[in-house]
Amino acid sequence: QSVLTQPPSASGTPGQRVTISCSGSSSNIGSQAVDWYQQLPGTAPKLLIYSNNQRPSGVPDRFSGSKSGTSASLAIRGLQSEDEADYYCAAWDDSLNGGVFGGGTKLTVL
Amino acid sequence: QLQLQESGPGVVRPSETLSLTCAVSGGSIDSINYFWGWIRQPPGKGLVWIGSIYYSGSAYYNPSLKSRVTISVDTSKNQFSLKLSSVTAADTAVYYCARRDFSEAHFDSWGQGTLVTVSS
Numbered sequence: 301q302s303v304l305t306q307p308p309s310a311s312g313t314p315g316q317r318v319t320i321s322c323s324g325s326s327s328n329i330g331s332q333a334v335d336w337y338q339q340l341p342g343t344a345p346k347l348l349i350y351s352n353n354q355r356p357s358g359v360p361d362r363f364s365g366s367k368s369g370t371s372a373s374l375a376i377r378g379l380q381s382e383d384e385a386d387y388y389c390a391a392w393d394d395s396l397n398g399g400v401f402g403g404g405t406k407l408t409v410l
Numbered sequence: 411q412l413q414l415q416e417s418g419p420g421v422v423r424p425s426e427t428l429s430l431t432c433a434v435s436g437g438s439i440d441s442i443n444y445f446w447g448w449i450r451q452p453p454g455k456g457l458v459w460i461g462s463i464y465y466s467g468s469a470y471y472n473p474s475l476k477s478r479v480t481i482s483v484d485t486s487k488n489q490f491s492l493k494l495s496s497v498t499a500a501d502t503a504v505y506y507c508a509r510r511d512f513s514e515a516h517f518d519s520w521g522q523g524t525l526v527t528v529s530s
Contacts, residue, residue: 302456332515333514333515333516335515335516335517337457337517343522344506344520344521344522344523345449345457345506345517345520346520347516347517347518350511350514350516350518351514351516356518388456388457390457390459390516390517391515392515396472396473397470397473398459398461398470398471398472398473399447399459399462399472399515400459401449401456401457401458401459402456403456404456404457
């Protein structure tokens, strides 16, 4: 059972916009920044979004993040086949004094 | 360009201690701007934060693993290490080392990961 809650799966067709949610509590998302990681099959995770809505250099602007209260979302517009991957949200948890991840969402491009 | 490389045994016997090292190249481990961390991923499952360490030796651990985990840093070799004691099959996972931003807490650079299997 992960501290942060994500839907196990999501899907969309090429060109579509999809969103992935991440729900937490006041000790993590409610008071700390949220990050998102993309994990392509058989590879290490890659930082996709940090500090709620910031994109590292090289990440397409099709990817965006937002946060409201104790929930966060990752949005992908103009979905492409290469976006098929697992996506994880993460945050620091003040109560645990450590980092926490969501359980991950497997995105399928139909 | 920063590179992190995990190394260590691929198989560990139950009840023994898992030991991994992460060699850092292309950057200095004693930078004031970063922590250095370990994350694991059991087969077919999600990511689990294990802990992070600063170059000074100050460390934070996942409470659920804290009694069995030690993370250390060797600035002379530009590397940091993970020790997990009393392992069981539940500790079988891909173990990743990563660099963590000091102020914003995200992991911005990851090693390729190494699979450790606990088996007799």
